[in-house]
Amino acid sequence: RPPQPPVYLFLIDVCVNSVNSGLLDIICNTIKKLLPKNSESNGNEGNMNNNNRTFDPRTLIGIITFDSTIHSYNLNANLKQTQMMVVPDLSDIFIPLPEDILVSAHESQNSLDMLLDNLPIMWRNNKITDCCAGNAIKAAFMVLKKIGGKLLLFLSSAPNIGEMTVSYTRESKQVNKSKYKNIYVSNNVKSGNNNLVDVKLREMEMLNPLNNSYAELAQTITQYQIAVDLFACPAQQQLDLATIYPLIKNSGGSLYHYPQFNVHQYSEKLKEELLFALTAETAWESVMRIRIS
Incomplete structure (x- = not known):
């Protein structure tokens, strides 16, 4: 089979803290910069690091958002407008149209560009404070388990409903x-x-x-070549990182922490670290052979 393609699934908190703090805008604008057409329009073709500032032609991208429910997006390149599909029942998680959630960054860049423009507008007036991050992570796992890849989790509120809640x-x-x-x-x-x-x-x-639920989940997802990067951006309340961190550590991911997140203080730092996470050279899979004679 061909080598595993780079796969990035963005799992974005759209609770009121994320929207009001400006976190959602920064995430969307930063991802947009790496789309091929935007990379060229920004004049990066003259930059020696141009190859590192755009997605690889084989890259697959997906976007899932969550607050008290989970929202996935159909990014099929043949659609004139992206479709949002909501999973309201946290006790029975499923992924509608899973084949259209992870799409080619090049073939579906128009759909991705449109969605990234619309996300901050769609959730601008969201007042929901509840956060079902635990269930959202499991939904993302259902998407990635067939192919593996990197899950980028953006969290501004502590998971307080559904599974794997923290205190x-x-x-x-x-x-x-x-x-x-x-x-x-x-x-x-x-x-x-x-x-x-x-x-x-x-x-x-x-x-x-507080419990071992995140450590146990890490043991499961690593069997499917999935790593989790956490961008922790709490605006007010803490996230209980001591409980969540085993998921990142044991899956081979990275933790980026922005305490008391403020767009004026952390905007550039978040942009650069997100760009680094998406453009750094990454080994997606490896093979070890042992010879005994």
């Missing part, structure tokens, strides 16, 4: 149940530093995953 109020957990309690108690209680003990125990609890 951004973990500091309220009872510290006296911590498995780390004995590390500090013997040395500090005698001197009356109970507050210091509580702070240290709380810090150690916050650095550990």
Whole structure:
């Protein structure tokens, strides 16, 4: 069979935080720059790094958005307008028309360009705060499992509905149940530093995953040659990265963190790091042979 093509599936949070912070606009504008026709119109043909600033001719691209529901987009090149398909039932996830979600970046660049222009307009007045990122990741896995590739997850709100929810109020957990309690108690209680003990125990609890659901998912998706890059852009509440990070680490992905995301502060940084993630030289698959004599 031919080598695995570069595959990028963009999984984008369109909750109110993402829209109001300007995150969605930055994502769409940055992806558009790498489409072949936009790359040429920007005058990149005279740049020595032109080949690194546009998608490879074999590249496949797909876009899924989510808030309290999951939205996939039919990017078939024969359509005059892209079609949005909504999956409202989080207990029964399915992908309508999966063959038209991942499309050639060159053949369907007009559809991609149109969708990227329309996404910020479509979700401009979205007021939904609930986030079903866990279910959205599983939906993306259903799309990628047949071919593998890179999943780029853009998250501005903590997953709070559906599967694989996290907690951004973990500091309220009872510290006296911590498995780390004995590390500090013997040395500090005698001197009356109970507050210091509580702070240290709380810090150690916050650095550990709330559950193993993301680590277990990572074990599953790596069998299908899928890696996850997370662009964490919390505008207000924290995302509980300690719980989510095992998915990125164990799948061979990268974490890009923008705390208290602000478009004026992080706009250029996010653009450059997203461009790097999409244009860096990447080994999509490898073969190891062992000879014994």
